[in-house]
Amino acid sequence: MPPEITEKIISYLDAGSLFCLGLVNKHFHELAENNAMWYRFYTWQRAKTKTSSLMKDVTDEVDMDRIPEKPKGYWKRVFFEELASRNKSWKKKLKSINSYTGLPIRTAEVLRSSGVTWEMTVRDAQAENRIKHTHVYLSQASLTVGWSSGNWPTLNEPATLELHGVMFVPINCPIACRPGWRSLLSKVVVKKNGGTMYGSDGIITLLDIGNGVTVGVWQKQQEIAFVLATLHYHRLVERTLLGSSTTSVSPYDVTDMRAPFDDIDPDYGLHSYSMHLELHNTQKSIVSVSFSQLFCRKDQIADGYVPLQVISKANRSRQTPLCRKISLPWRTEALRGHVENCCMLTLTVLTEAQTPFWCVSAPVAMANSNITDVSYACNGESYFMEYKDTDGKMVMELEWTEEQKQFIMVDLILFLSISKVNRYFGRNY
Structure with missing residues (x-):
């Protein structure tokens, strides 16, 4: 078939069909890279986002002499980028x-x-x-x-x-x-x-x-x-x-911004923290709770950490029950099951400005506690749950109540890395 006839036939295809045609073989791949065709799709797509006064300028008939000399496939890539970026509403939603x-x-x-x-x-x-x-x-x-x-x-x-x-x-x-x-x-x-x-x-x-x-x-x-x-x-x-397929080519920068400097507050970076904690598995939430006004005094800083007491045995008002037992369901093509005392931890610690300071999503496990303190509120066994990374650590104690048949968080302490606090707030604690 003469090339002119083939190109004429291809010109009636839509963008999806033209792209699929390029996957058939090398010959059709060359034909499907035609810049004039993809430029036409690009201008049509751009016309949808233009006002009526600019519509004619964008949708004028394509003249090959007016298309800048670009390598084959250039306008196809630009067209795909235009399609992918046409819905920018997610930025407003966030x-x-x-x-x-x-x-x-x-x-x-x-x-x-x-x-x-x-x-x-x-x-x-x-x-x-x-x-x-x-x-x-x-x-x-x-x-x-x-x-x-x-x-x-x-x-x-x-x-x-x-x-x-x-x-x-x-x-x-x-x-x-x-x-x-x-x-x-x-x-x-x-x-x-x-x-x-x-x-x-x-x-x-x-x-x-x-x-x-x-x-x-x-x-x-x-x-x-x-x-x-x-x-x-x-x-x-x-x-x-907005990221890339490899870490070496334009990865999305997730570097945290530093807090503005404060030379008035002597305890800047040690108070007004808040946190949201959720324990969940692959199907349901186990507990979701938030706490505010968390603080630490300078004399409490020790071993490279800023401790924040979230829940204390001495203050029963903050003790939180879990709505269901801790377990992690799993499934394969043939089998299903669940592992007891395991779940996922999602922890978000916020600064005074309500900006994320420490964000955690990781698997955790509950283990028997060696604590022998007598609790008159709970007559069951005690358990603990821990998590640790370079930015901090969390230690949680839970007790089983036999009457209600549920776990209760009776103690919870967050330890923020002093090096992260100093780096973020510009201090030298």
Whole structure:
């Protein structure tokens, strides 16, 4: 067929069909990279966002002599970028802040409406495999993504797991070949004797391998059964939509801004903290609670930490019951189960200006406590739960009430890293 006739036929295709045509072979790929066709799609798309007075200027018939000399595929990429950026309303939606969590109220709504999917890329010495998520749980301040199936490596073969947020271009094209952008959110390594075991139910073992990623391992075969990842909402939309596929190419900058300097308040950075804490699993919330007016005196700073007493046994008014037992459900293609005394922790510590200071989303486990203090309010056993990273640590004590058949948080202390406090507030404690 003469090239002129082929190009004439192709000119009647829509953008999605033209893109798919370019995947057939090298010949059609060359034809589908035609800048004039993609420039026409681009001008049509731009015309939708212009006022009526500017419509004619944008939709004038395309003249090849007026199109700047660009490499093949240039206007296709510009058109896709225009499509992806046409809905900028999510930035406005994120301006409304929850007074308890200090996070955008409509984060979950934005993630749903943007059509984001989550992929886990498995890289080992032999191959690369991309696995799409199977389920997502959206809590008040974080989301938990699960992969119940996939071609996972064995623990004897070290592999890298890369979690990406994927946003597809909204064109009429099958999902399997639809173009889009991938943003790297976390990167961890799974290997034998790697990670920290924090729970087991006799069938699978839960391994915390860092960055909020949990790997469920079959105990007998030592093979990966499923993967869970928990992500805090703090700047999650920006990290997902504005990041890059690799950390080396334009990753989204999540560096925290420093607080304005204050030379009047001698205890600047030691008071007026607030926090929101949620314990949840992959299906339901276990407890969600907020506290304000947390403080620390200078003489209480010790061992490199600023302690903030949130709940105390001496003050029963702040002691908080849990609405359900602590457990972590899991599922694969063939089996389902749950691990007792394990869940996800989502913690947000806010400064006096109600800006996020310390954000945590990670798996945690509850263990028996060695504390022997007598509690007249509770006649059950005592348990503790801990979390620690470079920015701080949390220590929680829970007691089981036999009458109500529920756990109660009776003691909770936050320890903020003094180096992070000094760096953020410009102090020298």
